[in-house]
Amino acid sequence: MNILVAVKPVPDHDALVSAAEGGGVEIEDRWIINFFDEIAVEQAVRLKQSASAHVTAISVASGRGASRCTGVLRKALAMGADRIVMVQDAALAEADGLGIARVIAAFAKKEGMRLILLGKSALDDEQGLVGPALSQIASMPYVTGVIGLELKENESLRLSRLVEGGDELVEVGLPAAVGVAKGLCEPGVPKVMKVMKASKAKPETLDLAGLGLEAQDVAPLTKIISYTASPARPPATIIKWEGKETASKLAQIIREMAGGG
Amino acid sequence: MGKRACIFIEHRGGEVKNVVFEIAGRLGALGCDICGLVLAADEGSGTLVAQKAAGVMAEVFVLVDEAFASYDSLVWGSRAADFIGRLAGEGGEISIVAAGSTPLGKDLLAGASARLGRGFGSDCLGLDMADDGSVTILRPFYGGKVRGRVLMQGPGPHFVTVRPNTFRPAQPGDQSAAISVRKLEPAPDAPKTAVIESRAAPAAKVDIAEADIVVCGGRGIKEKDNFHIVEKLADAAGGVAGASRAVVDAGWRDLSEQVGKSGKTISASLYIGVGVSGAIHHRMGMDACRHIVVINSDEGAEFFKYADIGVVGDLNEVVPALIEELRRM
Numbered sequence: 001m002n003i004l005v006a007v008k009p010v011p012d013h014d015a016l017v018s019a020a021e022g023g024g025v026e027i028e029d030r031w032i033i034n035f036f037d038e039i040a041v042e043q044a045v046r047l048k049q050s051a052s053a054h055v056t057a058i059s060v061a062s063g064r065g066a067s068r069c070t071g072v073l074r075k076a077l078a079m080g081a082d083r084i085v086m087v088q089d090a091a092l093a094e095a096d097g098l099g100i101a102r103v104i105a106a107f108a109k110k111e112g113m114r115l116i117l118l119g120k121s122a123l124d125d126e127q128g129l130v131g132p133a134l135s136q137i138a139s140m141p142y143v144t145g146v147i148g149l150e151l152k153e154n155e156s157l158r159l160s161r162l163v164e165g166g167d168e169l170v171e172v173g174l175p176a177a178v179g180v181a182k183g184l185c186e187p188g189v190p191k192v193m194k195v196m197k198a199s200k201a202k203p204e205t206l207d208l209a210g211l212g213l214e215a216q217d218v219a220p221l222t223k224i225i226s227y228t229a230s231p232a233r234p235p236a237t238i239i240k241w242e243g244k245e246t247a248s249k250l251a252q253i254i255r256e257m258a259g260g261g
Numbered sequence: 262m263g264k265r266a267c268i269f270i271e272h273r274g275g276e277v278k279n280v281v282f283e284i285a286g287r288l289g290a291l292g293c294d295i296c297g298l299v300l301a302a303d304e305g306s307g308t309l310v311a312q313k314a315a316g317v318m319a320e321v322f323v324l325v326d327e328a329f330a331s332y333d334s335l336v337w338g339s340r341a342a343d344f345i346g347r348l349a350g351e352g353g354e355i356s357i358v359a360a361g362s363t364p365l366g367k368d369l370l371a372g373a374s375a376r377l378g379r380g381f382g383s384d385c386l387g388l389d390m391a392d393d394g395s396v397t398i399l400r401p402f403y404g405g406k407v408r409g410r411v412l413m414q415g416p417g418p419h420f421v422t423v424r425p426n427t428f429r430p431a432q433p434g435d436q437s438a439a440i441s442v443r444k445l446e447p448a449p450d451a452p453k454t455a456v457i458e459s460r461a462a463p464a465a466k467v468d469i470a471e472a473d474i475v476v477c478g479g480r481g482i483k484e485k486d487n488f489h490i491v492e493k494l495a496d497a498a499g500g501v502a503g504a505s506r507a508v509v510d511a512g513w514r515d516l517s518e519q520v521g522k523s524g525k526t527i528s529a530s531l532y533i534g535v536g537v538s539g540a541i542h543h544r545m546g547m548d549a550c551r552h553i554v555v556i557n558s559d560e561g562a563e564f565f566k567y568a569d570i571g572v573v574g575d576l577n578e579v580v581p582a583l584i585e586e587l588r589r590m
Contacts, residue, residue, distance in 0.1 A: 013522065013541055017406040025407055035523055098375050123522060124403055127383045132372035135335045136342075141452045142334040144368055147516075158457070162364070163332070164273060164468055166461035166517065170331075172454045182523045183516055221380030224409045227402070233553070236565050241574025244582060251586035253570060257531045257552035258474050258499055 001053040001154045004113040005044045006104055007037040007076055008059060009068035010124045023226030033072040036119025038079075040180045042187040043149060044117050045080035051151050053115075057081040058107060059203070060100050062093035070203055078190035078198035086203040091215035097129030099218030104130070105137040106211040113175065114154070120144045120179035131179040141172045144179030264394055265353060266293035267345060267418070268318070269300075269360035269369065272310045278471065280361030282430035284423050285317040288359065289431050291390045297321040297438065298344070300337060302330035304442050311440045316433025322348070326445040332365055333454045338372025340445060345418060346377055355418040356394060362422040363470065374420035380413040383422040384526075386549075396421075404522060404545035424528045425471045426551070467501050468525075469518055474500025475529045477520050477547070478508060481536020481557070481576060485513040490580045491535055497587035503527065505537045521546035536576050539564025556580070 011017055012030040020026045033041075044055045057076035059069035066088055073084040087103050095103075108116055121128035128144070135142030147167060148160030156173045162181055190198075208214065239246060266288045271278045281297075288295050295318045301307025307323035315321055324344055328336050349355045358373070360366035362384045374381035386408065387399030396413040398421055413419035469475050476498060478491035488508070495502040504514035506521050520527055522542040532550035537543060539555065544567055547553070555568040558575050565571035572579060 011403060013404075017403040019407045025402070025409075027403070097371070097381070098378070101375065125383075126401075126404075126526070127371065127381065128367055129371045129375070129381055129383075132334050132338055132368050133375035136338055136372050136376040139452070140335070141454050142372075143454055144334065145364060162517070163459075163461050164363070164365070165466065166459075168331070168456055168461060169458040170454050170456050173452060176452075221378075221413070221415050222382055223412045223414055225397070225412050227407045227409050230401070230405055230408055230548075233567065233569060236555075236568040236571040238560075238565065238571045238573060241572060241579050243578075246572075246574070247579075247582035247586045250570075250572060250579075250583055251590060254498060254531070254533070254554065254583070254587065255590060257554070257569075 001051050001115065002111060002113045003044045003047060003053045003055045004104070004108050004111070004116045005037070005040050005055060005057045005076065005081065006059070006116070006118045006130065007041060007057050007072045008034045008122050009065065009072045010034045010122055019227040019229045025227040031068045031071060033075050034119050034122045036121065036180055036182070037072070038075070038187045039182065039184050040117040040119050041076045041079050041081060042185050043180060046185065047151060048080065051154055054083070055081045056083040056085060056111065058085045058087065058104060060087045060092060060095070060103050062088070062090060062095070064093070073203045074198040074201055077201050078195045079187065084201065084203040085206065087206045087208070087211065089208040091208055091218055094220045094223070095218045096220040096222050097127055098133050098221060101130045101133035101137055102213065102217050103208070103211060105134055106213055107206070108138065110211065115174060116177040118177065118179050120181050128179070131177060134177050140175050140177055142177045142179065143170060143172055145181045146178050147181050147183040149178065149184060264293050264356040264390065266295050266357040266359065267348070267355055268295060268297050269341070269358070269366060270297045270310060270314050270321070271361055271363060271366050272299065275306065275309060277310055277313045278361050278363065279430065280423060280425045280471065281314055282317055283425065283428040284359045284361065285431035287388055287423070287428040288357065289317070291388070293357065294319055298341065299323045300329040300341065301325055302327055304444070308440060308442065315438040315440065316436070317431040318438045319436065321438045321440045323440060323442045324445055325442060326447065328447070328453065331456045334368055334372050336448070336451055336453060337369050339376055341369060342373035342376035344443070345373065349418065356390065357396060358418045358420045360422050362424045367422050370420045370422055379418060379420055380415060381420045382411050382413060385421050385423045386427055388421060388423065401549070405548055424549070426473065426528045426530055469501055469503045469520065469527050470525045472501045472527070472529055474498050474531045475503045475520070475527050475550070476500055476533045476535060477503040477505060477537055478535050479505035479537030480507040482508070485511070488513055490584070493584050494533065494535065494580050497584045498531070498533065500529070500531065505543055534564060535580060537564065539567060
C-alpha cells in the first residue's frame with residue numbers, strides 16, 4: 001500500500017521572528033520539521049510493518065526554501081520513510097495552501113497513493129488549509145484532529161478524532177487523507193546511524209511540469225502585504241501577596257477585567 | 262447598497278456560537294448585507310438555530326441533509342461551496358464568507374474555498390474592506406510573534422475565519438431575517454465518513470478557545486488532587502478551567518483543556534495563570550488574551566514579563582482567598 005506523508009519546515013519554537021523595516025519578516029535561521037508532521041511521519045512508518053506499506057515523504061519548495069525542505073525530508077528518511085521527494089519550482093515562491101494542495105494531489109494521483117497523512121496544521125500560519133483543500137481537489141475524504149488510527153485490511157480506516165467536548169470514533173474508506181493531532185503517537189528518536197546516512201541523502205526532485213501543472217495552478221490567492229510586530233504589553237504591575245487585603249484588591253481588578261474593561 | 266457577505270452559523274446543542282454575532286458586528290460595521298448559512302440534519306432544529314441568528318442578518322438559509330448530523334470535511338465543504346456558488350450566481354456577487362475560527366469552522370471554510378478556487382485567511386484579528394471592495398485581513402504568524410496584513414486576491418467570495426472575542430457582537434435589531442429552508446438531495450456516490458461511536462460530552466462546557474475567561478493551571482499545582490482549586494477559581498470568576506501542557510501530559514487534565522502551541526490558542530478577555538511557568542509554547546497559545554494575570558511564588562518568574570498583573574505569592578494561599586472574595590462580591 002502506498003502512503004504519502006507531507007512535511008514542512010517551520011521556524012524552531014525559540015527562533016527569533018520579527019517584523020523588519022519595510023514590512024518584511026526576519027526569521028532566525030533555525031528550522032525544524034513541523035510538530036504535527038513529525039507525528040504523521042511516525043504514524044506512516046509504524047504502518048509499514050503492519051500493512052506492508054511503502055512510505056513516501058514529500059515537501060514543496062520554491063528555490064529559497066529548498067535546503068530547509070531537504071532538511072525535513074532527511075529527518076523523515078531517518079525516521080523510516082522509504083522515499084523522499086521534493087517538488088521545487090520558482091512558480092511556488094508565493095504559493096498558498098491551495099497551490100500546495102494541488103501539487104500534493106497531483107503527485108498522489110500520479111503515484112497511486114492510498115493514504116495521505118499530514119499534520120493538521122503548520123505552526124507558521126496555523127491555517128490548516130492544505131488538508132481540506134486536498135480533500136476537495138482529489139475528492140477524497142479528509143478527517144482531521146486524528147488521535148487514534150487503525151488500518152483495516154488496507155481498505156478502510158478506523159479513526160479517533162477530536163470533536164468539541166471529546167472525541168469520536170469514525171470509519172472511512174480508502175483512499176483517504178488524515179490530519180494528525182497531538183497524541184496519535186509519540187515520534188521516536190532515530191538511531192544515529194540512520195541520521196548520519198540520511199544526512200547525505202538527496203531527495204528526488206520534480207518541478208510543476210513533471211506533475212502536469214502550470215504556474216497558474218499555484219498562483220496565490222492571498223498576498224502578505226506587510227508584517228508588523230505584535231503589540232507589546234506594558235510592563236506588569238507586580239502585587240506582593242499580603243493576605244486578605246490583597247485578595248480584596250485583586251478580586252476587584254479581576255472583576256473589572258472580566259467585565260470587559 | 263453594501264457588499265454581500267455570508268456567515269456560517271455554527272451551532273451546538275441548539276445554541277448559536279457567540280462568535281457568529283461578533284462577526285455580524287464587524288460585517289455590519291463594514292456596511293455589508295449579511296446572510297447566514299445553517300447546515301442542519303433536520304429542518305426543525307435548523308430552523309430553530311436560524312431563528313436565533315435572525316436578528317442580526319437580512320436572510321438565513323438552512324441547508325438540510327442527514328449528512329450534516331456529524332462533521333465530514335469533504336461532504337460539508339462541497340455542499341457549502343456549491344450552495345454559496347449558486348447564491349452568488351442568483352443574487353449577485355458575495356464579497357466575504359466568514360465563520361468562527363473553531364476547528365470545524367476553519368476546516369469547513371478552507372475546504373469550501375478550495376472547491377471554489379478562492380482565497381482563504383484564518384484567525385483574523387482585523388477585517389477590512391476598501392471602497393473598491395478589496396478585502397484585507399490582519400492575522401497572526403509564527404505563533405503570534407508577528408502579525409501580517411494579507412490582501413485577499415482574485416474574485417470573491419473571500420473566505421475568512423475570525424477568532425472569538427475579536428469583534429464586538431452585533432445587537433439584534435428590529436429586523437428579523439427571512440429564513441429559507443433548502444433540503445438537499447443526498448449525493449449517492451460521495452465517499453463518506455461514518456461515525457461509529459461518540460465520546461463527546463453534551464454541550465455543557467464552553468470550549469476554552471471560545472471562553473471569555475480562562476483560569477489555567479500548571480505544574481505548580483503540584484498534584485492532580487489539588488487542581489480543583491483552579492476549577493473553583495474559574496467558576497468563581499465566571500470562566501472555565503484550562504491546563505498547561507505539563508499538566509495534560511501528566512494525565513491530570515484532558516487534551517481539550519490544553520492551552521498552547523500543541524493545544525489550543527485562546528483569545529479570552531481574561532487569562533489567569535496559576536502555577537504555570539509560561540514557557541514560549543504556552544504563551545503562544547494565550548498571549549492574544551486581552552488581560553493577563555499571573556500568580557507565581559517566584560518574584561523573578563519569567564511569565565511576569567508577559568503579564569498585565571503579576572501576583573507574587575503561594576498559590577495555595579492566594580487562590581482560596583481569591584475564590585472567597587470573588588464569591589462574596
